[in-house]
Amino acid sequence: MTMHPAVTNGAYDVDRIRADFPILSMQVYGKPLVYLDNAASAQKPQAVLDRLNQAYTSEYANVHRGLHYLANAATEAYEGAREKVRAFLNAARPEEIVFTRNATEAINLVAYTFARERIKPGDEIVVSIMEHHSNIVPWHFLRERHGAVIKWAPVDDDGNFLIDEFEKLLTPRTRMVAITHMSNMLGTIVPAKEVVRIAHARGIPVLLDGAQGAVHLDVDVLDLDCDFYVITGHKLYGPTGIGALYGKYEHLAAMPPFNGGGEMIREVFTDRITYGDPPHRFEAGTPSIVQAIGLGAAIDYVTSVGKARIRKHEDEIVRYAHERLREINRLRIFGTAKQKGSIVSFEMTGAHPHDVATIIDRSGIAVRAGTHCVMPLLARYGVHATCRASFAMYNTREEVDSLAQALTKAQEFFA
């Protein structure tokens, strides 16, 4: 893997990184685009766009069981992408990587085919109050349909994950822990390795939701020792329609299928069926072939820049954002945990977050406002919505300045 020229002599040349993302040179309303909605979805580098184009123009056919040239080329590229995800997460073998549509589908897969098999009425699932709805609703389904009890690990006012309180929630009836690696509203980074250690000491399996974590943190599933880890491609500078589930092979091998159809079977008779081995057992139907290949290219891109360098850059940007936004009197910031990634959520006194986002949009600044799919967390802080600025590898201090200026102006508007 060759190193990206933006990081060759130890520096981080953010302008050089930005030049790889065509959309970032756009103007909106006659102003330079300041894209700070990365936690919802990140923009794509040219390398990913080119890879998608190449896959469709010279490698495209359906995958597996093909006997012709293009089917083999597509299969090789698709399975090659699986290997890239494996290496990215440091899984032991490619069979532990299941391609899904997104993180949501990966969590649902685990809820239905792993947790569901273990749950009896009154059994418990422990999540955190910071979870995205996609790591809440599948467990609510198990509550509604199978009598599971959901328990909620708390955070303090700053958004720190309270590991001791988490530990107290575990009982002999806990069948699953499902916790985010990094909060999409507060930016809090959960001490995932410690969570796994504590749960495993009681024989409880752990799913980590890495939809944000895999973008901003170094992930090593062998070191974390988690049972499942989920990622979603579009937040990782890859295409939409592709995500992945890492699962320990012993779990995957014991799990029944999720969806039924082509690709996931071994044999089908009129009176019985037999299933394929993981990961294909969980990839029914034609998969998101080109999207998986695009995700592989996104992983190559991120790896060429280096996760550690990206993290350092994003840490600087988010620190600077905190500094600048703290200067604005009427802003309340949510999420000042000791360990946090590049996300800042805030509200402006006397103004609805939607109005704030709409006003600053006119200055070319894209932030998200609303519930961020974390209603239980909003309830924890007694609010209905927030604005959220989320930073990626290509964001700059100047963009933070633009955000701060636009918010100061908006504040005058609501005065």
Ligand SMILES: Cc1ncc(COP(=O)(O)O)c(C=O)c1O
């Ligand atoms: C922490 C977290 N988990 C899960 C998801 C769901 O990702 P997807 O919609 O790609 O399935 C998101 C998306 O915002 C997220 O931030």
